[in-house]
Amino acid sequence: MTPGARPGPEPSAGPPFAVPPGYPIAGYRLGAFLGAGAWGSVHAAEGPDGSPAAVKILGSARFSPGQRRTVARMARSEQRFSRRADHPHLIRTLAVATVEDPDHPALDGAVALVMERAARSLQDLLAEARPGAAVPGAERILTEVCAGLTHMHRAGWVHGDLKPANILLMPDGTAKIADFGLTAELEGTHAYAPPLGSPDHVPPEWWSQRTGARGVAVRPSADVWAFGVIAHQLLTGGLHPFLGATARARSLAAQAYARGAAPLRLDEALPARWRAVVTACLAPGQQERTRTALAVLVARAAARPARRRRAAVRTGAGLLAGGLAVLALAGGPEPAGQGAAHRAVPPLPGAIPADSDVPANYRGMIETAARRCPEPEVTPVLLAAMLKAESGFDPNAARPETGEYGIALWTPSVFEAWGKAATHPGPTSYWDPGDAIAAMGNYACWLDQQLKHRGLTHGLPGLVAAAYRTSDKTVAAAGGVPERVQQHVDKVLQYLRDYGG
Structure with missing residues (x-):
């Protein structure tokens, strides 16, 4: 793991500590x-008048001393920002309290934030x-x-x-944007925050940042990058x-x-009207990201009424984000029923023939x-050929031995x-065809990448099929398809030819 880009503790599947039903907070x-999440838990709650709320509990009892300091810092940041934030697209904090309950040591001293x-x-x-x-309502x-x-x-x-x-x-x-634990106040052009973040949404420079006594420097351009990815x-x-089979592979590609x-x-599939916006957000360098986004803004703003142009061109930390909001709104969201061309799924290379089995x-x-x-x-026909060779498309296939x-x-x-490649929330199962196929695609993609890293680039469809049956290390050690799975790989390649791959 590169210094300066360390994730926090892994999120747990259940609550990190027991909270008695009806437990009162604020x-x-x-x-x-x-x-x-990585640092706490969220519970449904009701106010005195029965109004719904959510309570985030940042407890520190289960953490190391260093992690407790990070939690305390994050809690202070969230408290400080929440007191000042007031916007219809930011989650409102309704109350902040420190739990004092020696009878429940796991909760004692925790910071609780009551939110919408x-x-x-x-x-x-x-x-x-x-x-x-596109997901419904994406624009x-x-x-x-953006707002x-x-x-x-x-x-x-x-x-x-x-x-x-x-x-x-x-x-x-x-x-509404939520979770302000890493939110930091700008000091000129940048702020400081703990060296944490989601690998899939941090900008490329994050991975080479040095951690100082106050954390790592963060700039608005980091949020702009994340917005582009989203x-x-x-x-x-x-x-x-x-794209990549893992978050690490995706970060390396970035x-x-x-x-x-x-x-x-x-x-x-990205609509043409958004390509300039996303490209501007994903400019490689921080300064270039700002310049590119502003150049697109100026080009778009030139065609807008003078009053709106004056409102869009402004200085300060919000200039870039404000410009992106104008870009996103340029022309307004698609009218209902007008965006079929954008929502259509483009043809995929190696598509499965309509008359196949x-x-x-x-x-x-x-x-x-x-x-x-x-x-x-890694095409649809390769995955189809692998599935046919593995089980004949039988969801109940089993080899107990x-x-x-x-x-x-x-x-x-x-x-x-x-x-984790499954496309729905909740538990996954190898018996579920959707989960099994999604995971196969993710694993096959990773195997393809690993084989290329090992210098194996000839006959990759067969090598991927062989690695799925054995491992990428076994294929690399053999310098190709191992003898013991050659017959299986031959079947995959024959099915692949049958499907036109």
């Missing part, structure tokens, strides 16, 4: 556990998306996020951890602009692009899994590592 009574309760997060929405098709959500981000920047703050999980959707669908995800059905070693490859109910799953991989060899199950014949322990 006049609110806690209810159901809603979720846990949302219906879901943008991460939940993206989990349901189909790659290649409206982005303009609302909230603009307000923060103009007020002299950097969010520092903008990502889908931190953008909440209220019951009426309104988008915009690409929302408008393409969850596709990251720097760094290669920033060094000039690789071009920016925006997905063809691939079951119709699995084709969408296979194409979705392939679209998530940037490697040209080798411990392999389901349509992709996953070994449970291996699936556990790759089941």
Whole structure:
């Protein structure tokens, strides 16, 4: 792990500490556990008048001394910002309290923030998306996020951890930015924050930042980069602009692009009207990111009425975010029923032939899994050929003697590592065809990348199939397809030819 870009503790599946039902905090009574992040947990709550709320508890009892200091700093940051923030697209903090309860040591001393309760997060929405098709209301959500981000920047703050999980959707669908634990106040051109963040949404320079006594320097341009990534995800059905089988692979792809070693490859599903915006947000360097975005702003603003142009061209920390809001709103959101061309899923290379024997109910799953991989060899027909060779498309296939199950014949322990590729929230299962196929696509993509790193570039479809049966290390050691899986690989390649691949 590169110094200066250290993630926090892994989020837990359940609450980090038990909270008794009806536990009172700041006049609110806690209810159901809603979720846990790296540093705390969130619970439903009701106010004295029965109004709904959510309570975030930042407890420090389970952390090391260094982590406790980070939690305390984050709590102070969230408290400080929440007292000053007032915007319809920022989650409002209703109360802040320190829990004093020696009878519950895990809670004693924790900081509790009572906030508006949302219906879901943008991460939940993206989990349901189909790659290649914009999520419903994508443009409206982005303009609302822009408005909230603009307000923060103009007020002299950097969010520092903008990502889908931190953008909440209220019951009426309104988008609001949340989680201000890493939010920092600007001191001139930058601020300081703990060296934390989501690898998928931090800018390339984050990975080379040095950590000083006050943390790492963060700038509004970091939020702009994150907004560009989120915009690409929302408008393409969850596709990251720097694709890879893992967050680490995606971050390396972003760094290669920033060094000039690789071009920016925006997905063809990204609407033309947004390509300039996303490209401006993802400019490689911090200063270039600012200049590029402003150049696009000036070009767009020149065609707008003078009054609106004067409102858009302003100085201060919020200039860039304000410009992006104008860009996002240029021409207004698509009228209902007018954006079919943008929402249509473009044809995918290596598409499954209509007259093939691939079951119709699995084709969408296979194409979705392939679209998530940037490697040209991992096509729908390759995944279909692998599935046919593995199980004959039988979701109940089983080889108890080798411990392999389901349509992709996953070994449970291996699936556990790759089941995160599932396209829906909640538990995953190797028996579920959607989960198994999504995980196969993610694993095949990673194997393709690993084989290339090892210098194996000839006959990659067969090598990927062999590595899926064995491992990338086994294939590399053999210098090609190992003898013991040659017959299996021959079947995959024959099916691939049958499908036109």
